[in-house]
Amino acid sequence: MNTRANVSMVGAFGAAAAALAVGVAGCGSDDASPSPATSVASTSAAATPLSTDYTSLLLRPSDIDAGWELKTAKPEAGGVTGVFGNSAGTEKVSSAIVVRESSATAAAAVAAAKDAIARKAAGAAFSSVDVGTGGGILDGPGATTVVAFSEGRAFAILEFNSKSGERVPADVAIEIARKQDAAIKAGVR
Numbered sequence: 001m002n003t004r005a006n007v008s009m010v011g012a013f014g015a016a017a018a019a020l021a022v023g024v025a026g027c028g029s030d031d032a033s034p035s036p037a038t039s040v041a042s043t044s045a046a047a048t049p050l051s052t053d054y055t056s057l058l059l060r061p062s063d064i065d066a067g068w069e070l071k072t073a074k075p076e077a078g079g080v081t082g083v084f085g086n087s088a089g090t091e092k093v094s095s096a097i098v099v100r101e102s103s104a105t106a107a108a109a110v111a112a113a114k115d116a117i118a119r120k121a122a123g124a125a126f127s128s129v130d131v132g133t134g135g136g137i138l139d140g141p142g143a144t145t146v147v148a149f150s151e152g153r154a155f156a157i158l159e160f161n162s163k164s165g166e167r168v169p170a171d172v173a174i175e176i177a178r179k180q181d182a183a184i185k186a187g188v189r
Contacts, residue, residue: 110155
């Protein structure tokens with residue numbers, strides 16, 4: 001990717017609380033999974049035990065487009081991360097979902113994550129979008145687009161990357177985020 005900045009996130013799940021890691025790094029890696037960076041702590045409430053597998057909350061590869069596949073899915077205490085890639089290996093979508101104890105803590109966590117991601121994204125800002133609760137899209141510098149939202153007790157961060165340096169169109173990212181939102185609605189009670 002030929003970009004000035006790349007916002008990268010992964011789900012980080014601790015014993016004390018679920019946290020979301022965000023960072024800005026140069027492009028060039030074609031690793032299937034996002035790289036960890038700075039942690040953004042949320043509340044100190046206990047995370048859901050690791051015995052709960054939230055993999056079913058991930059959207060289906062066909063929700064993105066034909067020819068996409070789930071490259072990695074990593075269940076964690078309190079959530080799941082998934083990385084999807086196209087058949088050409090030129091684009092990927094990373095999804096991190098964290099399930100909280102209440103809708104209020106999920107909404108607060110996504111607001112804090114959006115603030116931290118925006119600070120790390122060199123002057124980019126989230127714009128409101130109609131996805132879940134508190135939905136926002138960051139269409140900042142480089143070839144990375146991020147959509148964040150909460151839905152009930154869960155919050156999700158989706159990151160769209162392209163090796164070509166072309167940004168995923170906002171309407172496409174929002175459509176895919178809505179499909180992720182629907183999967184969360186169906187799976188989190």
